[in-house]
Amino acid sequence: MTRTCLIAMLSRRYATTTAFQPSSSTISSSSRFFSQAVTKHHRIACPAGVAASSKLFMSTTSDETATETKGEAAAATPSIVKRIKTADAVEPSDDIVAIKGWVRTVRKQKTLAFVEVNDGSNLSGIQCVLGFETIDEETKEEINKLTTGCSVEVLGQAVKSQGGKQAVELSAKSLRIVGACPGDTYPLAKKRHSLEYLRTLAHLRPRTNTVAAVARVRSKLAGAIHSFFQTSGFVYVQTPLITASDCEGAGEMFRVTTMDLDNISTMPRAKDAEDEKKETDGVDYSEDFFGKPAYLTVSGQLGGETYASALGDIYTFGPTFRAENSQTARHLAEFHMVEPEMAFADLTSAMNNAEAMLKFVVKEVLESCEEDLTFFTKFYEKGLTKRLEKLVSKPFVRISYREAIEYLQEEIAKDPSKWQFPDVEFGTDLATEHERWLAETKFESAVFVYNYPRSIKAFYMRDNDEDGGETVNAMDLLVPGVGELVGGSQREERLDVLENKMSELDLDPEDYWWYLDLRRFGSVPHSGYGLGFERLVCYVCGIDNIRDAIAFPRYPGNAEF
DSSP: OOHHHHHHHHHHHHOSSTTOOOOHHHHHHHHHHHHHHHGGGTBOOBOTTHHHHTSOOOOBSSSOOOOOOOHHHHHTOOBOOEEOOGGGOOSOOSSEEEEEEEEEEEEEOSSEEEEEEEOSSSSSOEEEEEETTTSOHHHHHHHHHOOTTOEEEEEEEEEEOSSSSOSEEEEEEEEEEEEOOOTTTOSOOSSOOOHHHHHTTTTTGGGSHHHHHHHHHHHHHHHHHHHHHHHTTOEEOOOOSEESOOSSSSOOOOEEOOSOTTOGGGSOEEEOSSOTTSEEEEEOGGGSTTSSOEEEOSOSHHHHHHHHHHHSEEEEEEEEEOOOOOOSTTOOSEEEEEEEEEETOOHHHHHHHHHHHHHHHHHHHHHHOHHHHHHHHHHTOTTHHHHHHHHHHSOOEEEEHHHHHHHHHHHHTTOGGGOSSOOOOTTOOOOHHHHHIIIIIISSSOEEEEEEEGGGSOTTBOBOGGGTTSEEEEEEEEETTTEEEEEEEEBOOOHHHHHHHHHHTTOOGGGGHHHHHHHHSSOOOEEEEEEEHHHHHHHHHTOSOGGGSSSSOOBTTBOOO
16 A cells, blocks of 8 residues: 555545544544554654644654645645754744654743753754643643653744744644653753763763763764775775684683583583593583684774785774773773774874874864864863864874883973872883873874884784884874874784794684784785774763763673663
């Protein structure tokens, strides 16, 4: 049955006369029927008579209008009301539109009611003004039931606002409560809550200004990252979340198993290497689901390298996991990494790409999220927008690790008591305070630090020949307010060198046989880097705690929601 026939049939049912007034039960059942019948077309028809009485109004997200029919059906053709997002209500219009969202505030006067509705599309939402002389009795009854948090549908015209807070408001004709929200138990009262408290309400905190703004900026950043790489000729590759390889060699990985951990006595025991008749205290993972120890990945890099060795330039963007027992504001157990890999590329190529990518995505947010950035600048970091604009316009500083150590030693010597970690020398793994001083104070800019000591970096990073292998061709990008944001390197493409490094770190070549094959069969110089996406969100939004940069943070002792 076509949509036109369906609408016409339903219209004949409810529009026998223009004076027809349906009962409440009829309205309820017809509303459900209309919704189910045309949900796939994202439109709901408003039958003649029903719409006129304002007993029932429905809307559509489409700009299409109902197809005209002949005869009786034409006389009863329903009107179509367009639903708009509050972010799109930017100028007055003569059209009747529908707003659907959640109530933030309600103010009632003698002749007017003011209802602030937010649908999540922007920070400010829209003010709906309802004049008691122009609305029906049912709307008046609904207004008396309104509370903060309830969901509503409002029908009206976008008009020039009489106040100064927004350019447009909705001159509302009808309002219906979709979902009630008891004011005495709703935990998000009309006040500003601490971010610590909101983490205990992760299922409701997206309704707050801060978390909703973070979500919008995060979405824009993700889209811009894909746009940058797609328009730069990179191929998007989805690498596995379950792996048998430890990319970083740190051992901080979550184990994946189907063995019955609640009944340890039944778990198969590994055999003694010298006497197979003897069992050890270890577990025989050959009987586990994957036939070997398996883990949640800490990085998609190794898998990404395999595709870069065939497709040239690729990137991954997905969740990664680290079982690091850290409660700092910089670490999560589950987070997202952006990891491009480029064949026939050295470290300079990786730094150039990282700089271009960051400038691109931050510029996109500056142009698209002005209202949210203004909010963050006001409440979280003064001068945030200027800092982001500076990142886009100013070239990144590039210094060697040895130079960074010299700068730090010179500064720390002035007053070591000001530093939590005053002991800095070649081989020191820079702490956040060191990274932030370089970016925020020394250079007031994003800073690439390259050529790190071999002893503090991962096995796959290429040894520098010029200093006898004391350093590796690696880099970190440090930014104000965060510290390290990007880490990358030229990968070790020489088979013999890579095998020797793996042996030094007691990494079993059998676990990496496929990775070593890339060096056996057509090896090429290649480079890449990893961007911590949640850290980027923190940097762009000016928020301090990474747990507020992700929808449902996972960290030691917390896997709620």
